[in-house]
Structure formats: C-alpha cells, structure tokens
Amino acid sequence: MNQMASVVNMIFLRSVLLFTSLAHTQNTVVFQPSYLTTTGTSVTALLLGNTEDVSVYVTTVSPSNTTGSIGPSSCEAEATQWTLTMEQVGKTYIQFQLRLDRSLLLCGENETETDCCPKPLCVLETLQVSACVGSTPQASMLIQAKIHALLVPTNAVSENSTVIPNQVYQPLGSCPCDLTFRACDVRCCCDMDCSSEDLKLFVSHCLPGPFGGQLSTNPDYQCSVQSSENSPDWFPFLCVNSPPENNPYLGLFYQGDTIPFKPGPSFQMPALSAPVPVISYIQGSPIFTLNDQFFTIPQMVLGRCVNNAPVAFLNNFEVNCVTLLRSCPTAPPLQTQAEDLMIQVKNGQGGDVMVDVIDEVAVDLSPFISSTDAVASLDNGLVCENVTLALYYKFYWKENGITSITMTRTVGTITLSKSVALTTRYSAEFLNGEFPGERNSGNPGYQVGRPVIAGDLDLLDNNTGSIQRTLINLWKPVSDGLCSTVETKPILFGENSTSGCLLHVSRQNLTQCSLLRETVTSLQSALVTAMYVAKRGNPDPLMLTDWVNISYITQNSSTLMEDSPGSCYGIPSHQHIHVWSLITGTKDGIPQRDILSLQVNFSLSSWALDCGGGDASPCVDMMETQLFPITSSVTFINIPINTGPPKTRFQINFTEYDCNRNDVCWPELAFPITKYYTGEPYSQSLAKGLILVFFFITASILGTPWRQIRQAWN
Known part of the structure; x- marks a missing residue:
C-alpha cells in the first residue's frame, strides 16, 4: 500500500509540473x-x-575573461x-x-x-x-x-592606350570559356568582355582548368623548369630550350580577326560624383528591395516549393510548383496584381530599378493543369479568373549592378468542377548587357552536358543564307505522363537518354489506322524540326561549312502494311537519334569533340487492344481507351581517332617500353632525337642530339665519376 501511494503521489506531482510548464510556456x-x-x-x-x-x-x-560567458x-x-x-x-x-x-x-x-x-x-x-x-x-x-569600411576610389583611372596582342602568336583561343558573344560570362575570368568590376563578383569562383583559360605550366623537358641547384647532371645536355610562342597548339582554336585601336583624346578626365554607400552585388548575394527586404520569387527548397525564397544575384533557375486547387485562389502567388509586382529593387550602385510587368493570357491551359475536368465548360463549375500561371523574370546586369528587370506574367481562367493539380512555372534569367546573347555549347568543341545546336536555313534578300538556331528535343513527361500534357527537353551532348509519353487510343481509333499513323508521326516530327546540326559548339550562322545536314531515314513506301480489325501496323512509335562525334584536337590533354553526323530514324510497331486480365471493356466499348507508349531516345557514338590494324599479341603483352602503360618511359630519355619532338626538322634534331650524346660521354669520362673510379683503381 505504501508503494502504491508513493506511485500515485509521483504521478500527481508530475501532472502538476506539466500543467505549470504548459501555462508558463504560453506566457x-x-x-x-x-x-x-x-x-x-x-x-x-x-x-x-x-x-x-x-x-x-x-x-x-x-x-x-575568466569564464568566457556573457553576463545576464x-x-x-x-x-x-x-x-x-x-x-x-x-x-x-x-x-x-x-x-x-x-x-x-x-x-x-x-x-x-x-x-x-x-x-x-x-x-x-x-x-x-x-x-x-x-x-x-x-x-x-x-x-x-x-x-x-567602405572603400571608394579617390580619382578616376584613365588609360590612353590599348595593347592589342599579336593574334598570330596566341597559343590557343584567348578564352575557351567565352561562350556568349559580346557579353560577360559568369565565372569566366579570362573573358575580355568582363570589366574589372565584373571580375570582382566571381573572382574566387573562376572556372578551373583549360576551359577556364588556365593553361598548364611548362613541361618538364624545358630548360627553364629546373634550377641549377636541384637539376641532375644530365639535365643540361637533354633539356629543350623552346620559347613559349612555339606551342604545339598554335592556332588550333583561334578563329577571328583583330580589332584596330582607335586613338582618342587623353586630356579629358571624367568627374566623379560624391561617394554614396551602396550594397554591391556579387555572385550569390541576395537582391534587396528599396525598403531593405529580400526580393523573393517562388523557388524549390529542399524538394518543396517556397513562395518567398530570396533571389541570388547571377544565379539562374527554373522551377515548376504543383498545387492542389480546390477553390479559387485569393492570395499570392496564384492571385497577383500588376501594381504589386512592380517592385523597386536596389540596383547595387546607389540607385534603384522597377520591375516592368508584361501580361499574357494563356489560351491553352493544358501545360498548366493535369485534369481535363478543370477546363470543361460546366454550368455548375466554379470559374476562377486571372489565375497566375507563370512568372518569368529577366534581370539585365552590368558590372556589379542591375540595369533593368522585366517580368512576363501569364494568367488564365480556370473552371473547376473538383480539385485539380495546377502546375505553375517560375524562372529567373540573368542577361549581361542590354540584350541577351546567343548561348554557345563549347569553344570550339562541344562540352559534355551542353545542348546540341541545330538550325534551319533562312534565305536573305541578297540570296545569301543564314542559319536560324533551334534545338533538337526529346519527350519530358510531367504529372500524369500523357502526350497531351507532355513537355520537351533538349538533347545534351554526350548524354544518352530515353523518354516518352502515353497516348489514349480507343477501338474507334484503331479503325482509322491512316489517321492514327499521321497523328503519331506529327507528334514525333515535332521533336526534330531542323535540317542542320552544328559541327562545333560555337557555329557561325553565316558559314554553312560549320553545319552538317541531318539525315532522316524514311520508311519504304513499297512495304505492304495490312491492317486488321482492332489492330494497326506501321505505327512510328519510337524515334531514335544517332549522333556520331569525332575528336578533332586536344587542349592540355582535354579532347575537343565535333559532331560528324546526325541521323533520325523511326521504329515501326503494331498496336492492338489488350483485352486480357479480366478487363474486356476496351474491346466492347468503342470509346473506351487504353494507353500506348510513344518513345524517343538519343545515342552518342564516339568515333576513335586511330583506326589502324589491330595490335599483335607481342604489342599487347610487351609494355616495358609503352609510355602510356608504364611509369618509366625509356624512349623519353632521348626525347630530342625521337619522333615525339616536333620543334624542328628531324634531321637537325638527330644531328644535334648525336652531338649532345658525344659531349655527354666526354663529360662522363673526364668528369667526377671517371676520376673517382680511376683513383679507386690506382
């Protein structure tokens, strides 16, 4: 009994303490x-x-000083x-x-x-x-x-002359990561279009390696590499003394012309205005409004859409947010007013810019909603007007500031009969300068992960042709994966991919096989509409030699395709794209790939309703549908450079003198007299090499090692 009483008292005491804690927490x-x-x-x-x-x-x-803690x-x-x-x-x-x-x-x-x-x-x-x-x-x-402290310049910096380097002696393209014409590329620290203020934004995030313009150091065989203190005895006889201009990559990537310098008056000194403390934007820093609040756009954070996510300077993004809509929205971001979107934003240079809003009305709502019931005209449906479907922002920047902001708002009217899934789209794109530049996919060879550039020929007035850029796409299923709501995505160089969508087909459709084949063919043909593909990642639209014809494999019309009741043959349900690429050069060991050929072909299949599994309604009801797949894929094929005869068993097994598979490479001991040295004609290098070998033997006989051997012998 005493133990039972103590347990009851303990439970009562804990209840009192919990109630007191809850009451205290509320205050x-x-x-x-x-x-x-x-x-x-x-x-x-x-x-x-x-x-x-x-x-x-x-x-x-x-x-x-004693405890290290802060006082009360x-x-x-x-x-x-x-x-x-x-x-x-x-x-x-x-x-x-x-x-x-x-x-x-x-x-x-x-x-x-x-x-x-x-x-x-x-x-x-x-x-x-x-x-x-x-x-x-x-x-x-x-x-x-x-x-x-805020550092401001005390006087203006004026340059009265411009040094134009001799383009003949440029070892490579001046800047391989310069992909945008006449605009500064983010993280490309060697881009000549970037000013010193631009470089301060991402100077600590420069692209590494050759594509960032960072060339490798001098090779080990250069005489200027090793000093006289740690160089071996044989090094002065076998090293190569070659100037930096004599580079094996000379002119490999450079295509262009020089820009002459136009002299101007040097006595004019621009006057500086009074220094004003401002917030200078750098890459990744948040953008502020005029009242020192974060400028926000709905974004994806940790896999979920956040309506008020700050926008980072020079960081592009594109997100799709899915919302289950049961009633008409009344608050942002699904219900917005134009005057509320015209926000004043700090430009990073002491001033401000206002968001310019452009409204568009969406007629086709299929890309934004996944249920056909939402767009049906029902008498008892709930009509939601001016629903915000998309917000596309474009930020124009220069140096460390924003010059202007334009936003395109897409609105539409939705009729609800029940809850539907609404897909809203938000994007932010930072464009350098006044106008957007054309984005390349390499300089010059394609970079892996960049879109493959295609185009169509546009004849000008003077009978000259210009290529208008476009993209080659694949299916990008969203929401339910139906072909009516499907999107497309561009094919990326070097990345094989397969995707598709689902098409509703009924028994009535299978009685009109010609119409069904035309419908599927039009869906597949919309993915590839171009006639040319660019060889390199930076093609010239006026040079037809930079483009390759796209070959389309058409089916043999003489092939008899017999259709039976309930089934159709010869449906082009699968489209496959073959891309052949070839390495045309290297840059510090990194290969530069060009597209040699691109081929588009179709695989035919037969479609018939499946009435098994206990569900025979599609075969009875003329309007009952089943889902049939329509697929597309791309395969990249690398053509090897060396296509010589196959190696013998001796060449495969004997690796002692193979420099690619052995740490010790003996042929490099006599590098100046081998075929790998291309600094001068082979006859001259052989003669000079033999002279060096003679001097080396003479120095060895008369030098310290031979003298020590002779003393030991005596």
Missing part, C-alpha cells in the same frame, strides 16, 4: 533567431510569443551606435530592426572628422537584445557584428 517570449552574425548595416529578427507589455533593449556586451540580460537603456525600430506585425510576434547609425567611410591621413572608420575593420562588437516585462528579463538574443 513566454523567444527571439527567432537567438543568435546571428552580420556583416551589413542592418539586422532584422522576430520576437515570438505573448508580446503584450514587452519592452526591447539593446546593450553592448563582452565575454568574461539587462533591462536598462544604453546608448549605442545602433538604432532600434519595432513593428507589431501580428498578435503573437514583433519584428524589430537594428540599423547602424554611423558612416563607414575610411578616415583619411589628415582626417579630423570622428564619424569615420580609423581602420578597415570598422565595427567589431557583440550586441545583446533583451526582451523585458518591467525590469524582469524574459528572453535575450546575441548579435555578432563584423563590418568593414
């Missing part, structure tokens, strides 16, 4: 977040909970260099903002003004924000501020 407040680090001049956070009669104080704190919260006002503003957003939370109330300009040598930064690290302090009810602290938040 507490917390900061969200509780700790953050800032490098800017403003900080925004939230205070959640019962915010009635709550006051917020800001104090400057420092960790203890203070409910007394303290004078700091930060200005606190609060706004009651809801019943249960307050939004407050701290803004630095001082200048971030660096002090000059003879500066007497105190409101400036004496050193580059201008602000380094820890702030404690306390929420108090009366004089009792309820919650606290720590902010670590680390802000550097």
Whole structure:
C-alpha cells in the first residue's frame, strides 16, 4: 500500500509540473533567431510569443575573461551606435530592426572628422537584445557584428592606350570559356568582355582548368623548369630550350580577326560624383528591395516549393510548383496584381530599378493543369479568373549592378468542377548587357552536358543564307505522363537518354489506322524540326561549312502494311537519334569533340487492344481507351581517332617500353632525337642530339665519376 501511494503521489506531482510548464510556456517570449552574425548595416529578427507589455533593449556586451560567458540580460537603456525600430506585425510576434547609425567611410591621413572608420575593420562588437516585462528579463538574443569600411576610389583611372596582342602568336583561343558573344560570362575570368568590376563578383569562383583559360605550366623537358641547384647532371645536355610562342597548339582554336585601336583624346578626365554607400552585388548575394527586404520569387527548397525564397544575384533557375486547387485562389502567388509586382529593387550602385510587368493570357491551359475536368465548360463549375500561371523574370546586369528587370506574367481562367493539380512555372534569367546573347555549347568543341545546336536555313534578300538556331528535343513527361500534357527537353551532348509519353487510343481509333499513323508521326516530327546540326559548339550562322545536314531515314513506301480489325501496323512509335562525334584536337590533354553526323530514324510497331486480365471493356466499348507508349531516345557514338590494324599479341603483352602503360618511359630519355619532338626538322634534331650524346660521354669520362673510379683503381 505504501508503494502504491508513493506511485500515485509521483504521478500527481508530475501532472502538476506539466500543467505549470504548459501555462508558463504560453506566457513566454523567444527571439527567432537567438543568435546571428552580420556583416551589413542592418539586422532584422522576430520576437515570438505573448508580446503584450514587452519592452526591447539593446546593450553592448563582452565575454568574461575568466569564464568566457556573457553576463545576464539587462533591462536598462544604453546608448549605442545602433538604432532600434519595432513593428507589431501580428498578435503573437514583433519584428524589430537594428540599423547602424554611423558612416563607414575610411578616415583619411589628415582626417579630423570622428564619424569615420580609423581602420578597415570598422565595427567589431557583440550586441545583446533583451526582451523585458518591467525590469524582469524574459528572453535575450546575441548579435555578432563584423563590418568593414567602405572603400571608394579617390580619382578616376584613365588609360590612353590599348595593347592589342599579336593574334598570330596566341597559343590557343584567348578564352575557351567565352561562350556568349559580346557579353560577360559568369565565372569566366579570362573573358575580355568582363570589366574589372565584373571580375570582382566571381573572382574566387573562376572556372578551373583549360576551359577556364588556365593553361598548364611548362613541361618538364624545358630548360627553364629546373634550377641549377636541384637539376641532375644530365639535365643540361637533354633539356629543350623552346620559347613559349612555339606551342604545339598554335592556332588550333583561334578563329577571328583583330580589332584596330582607335586613338582618342587623353586630356579629358571624367568627374566623379560624391561617394554614396551602396550594397554591391556579387555572385550569390541576395537582391534587396528599396525598403531593405529580400526580393523573393517562388523557388524549390529542399524538394518543396517556397513562395518567398530570396533571389541570388547571377544565379539562374527554373522551377515548376504543383498545387492542389480546390477553390479559387485569393492570395499570392496564384492571385497577383500588376501594381504589386512592380517592385523597386536596389540596383547595387546607389540607385534603384522597377520591375516592368508584361501580361499574357494563356489560351491553352493544358501545360498548366493535369485534369481535363478543370477546363470543361460546366454550368455548375466554379470559374476562377486571372489565375497566375507563370512568372518569368529577366534581370539585365552590368558590372556589379542591375540595369533593368522585366517580368512576363501569364494568367488564365480556370473552371473547376473538383480539385485539380495546377502546375505553375517560375524562372529567373540573368542577361549581361542590354540584350541577351546567343548561348554557345563549347569553344570550339562541344562540352559534355551542353545542348546540341541545330538550325534551319533562312534565305536573305541578297540570296545569301543564314542559319536560324533551334534545338533538337526529346519527350519530358510531367504529372500524369500523357502526350497531351507532355513537355520537351533538349538533347545534351554526350548524354544518352530515353523518354516518352502515353497516348489514349480507343477501338474507334484503331479503325482509322491512316489517321492514327499521321497523328503519331506529327507528334514525333515535332521533336526534330531542323535540317542542320552544328559541327562545333560555337557555329557561325553565316558559314554553312560549320553545319552538317541531318539525315532522316524514311520508311519504304513499297512495304505492304495490312491492317486488321482492332489492330494497326506501321505505327512510328519510337524515334531514335544517332549522333556520331569525332575528336578533332586536344587542349592540355582535354579532347575537343565535333559532331560528324546526325541521323533520325523511326521504329515501326503494331498496336492492338489488350483485352486480357479480366478487363474486356476496351474491346466492347468503342470509346473506351487504353494507353500506348510513344518513345524517343538519343545515342552518342564516339568515333576513335586511330583506326589502324589491330595490335599483335607481342604489342599487347610487351609494355616495358609503352609510355602510356608504364611509369618509366625509356624512349623519353632521348626525347630530342625521337619522333615525339616536333620543334624542328628531324634531321637537325638527330644531328644535334648525336652531338649532345658525344659531349655527354666526354663529360662522363673526364668528369667526377671517371676520376673517382680511376683513383679507386690506382
């Protein structure tokens, strides 16, 4: 009985403690977040909970020298260099903002003004924000501020001359990652179209390797590689002394002409305006609105669509968000107003730009909804007008700022009879300069993962032809995978792929085989509409030699195709694309591939209804349908460079002198007199090599090793 009583008392005590804890939790407040680090001049956070009669104080704190911890919260006002503003957003939370109330300009040598930064690290302090009810602290938040001074140029930089390098002695194309004509490519640090301000945006994220313009160092056989301290005895006799201009890749990638320098007046000095503290954008930094809020667009975060996701500078994206729609939307992002989308955005250079909104009305709603019941005209249906279906943003940038923003909004009217899946589309594209440039797929050879470029011939007025670019596509099933809602995707170089969609076919359709074949043929032909494919990744639209004809394999019309009741033969249900590529050169060991040929052919199949499995309704009902697949695929075939006779068993097994499969390569010991050395004619290199061998033997006999052997012998 005593044990039973003690258990009952313990349960009662725990119940009282739990009730007290819950009651206390409802009256507490917390900061969200509780700790953050800032490098800017403003900080925004939230205070959640019962915010009635709550006051917020800001104090400057420092960790203890003995324990390293921060002291207790203070409910007394303290004078700091930060200005606190609060706004009651809801019943249960307050939004407050701290803004630095001082200048971030660096002090000059003879500066007497105190409101400036004496050193580059201008602000380094820890702030404690306390929420108090009366004089009792309820919650606290720590902010670590680390802000550097703002550096501005003191005078204008003027160049009165431009050095144009001699294009004859350029060892390669000046910049392999320069893929956009007359525009700065992101992360391409050797792009001549990028200014010094552009390079500061992504100087720490340059493309590595040869495609980023970083050439390899001098080879080991160069005489200038090893110094006299650590070089072996034989090195001066066998090294190669060749200037950097004598490069084996000379002119391999370069195609173009020089731009003459036009002299101008050098005595004009542009006047600089007064320095204004601004937020300079770099790659990956968030874009701010005029009221210091994040500029947001719905994006995919951790596999889910987030309506208010910040937009990062120079980061393109394209997302599709699926929403189960049961009633007409009344709030963003599915219901938007044009005036609400015309947001003023900071341009990163002290000014602002406004979003220019262009409205479009979608007539065909099949790409956005997956249920045909949603678009049916029903008398008892719910009509939703001006539903936002897509938002396409284009950001035009130059240097470290934004010049303009255009947004195309697509709206439509949906009639609901039940819940449907609505697919909304959002995208952001950053374009350098005033107009978008044509995106290439390599420079010059195709890069793996880039779209294959195709085109059609457009005859000009002077009977000259120009190729208009287009793409070769495959099926890209979405939602239910039906051909009525399917999308397309471009084929990417070097990546084999197979995709398809499903087509509803009834017994009535199988009685009209000619019409069914024409329908499937038109669906497949819409994937490849071009007549030419580009050989390289940077084709010239005016040079027909940069393009190859696409060959289409048509079926033999003399083949008899007999159709029977309930089945159709000769349906082009599968389209296969063969792409043959060839390595035409290398760049620091990286092959450059060109497209040699592209062939499109169709595989014919027979379609008949399947009435097995206990479901015979498709064979009885003329309008009952079954799903039949329509597929497309692409295969890339690499043509080997060396197509000589097959190797013998001796050549396969004997690897002692094979430099590709052995760590020690003896033929390279006499590199100047072998066929691998192409710096000069073979006869001259052989004669000079024999002279070097004679000097080497003479030095060995008369040198230190022979003298030591002779002394040991005596």
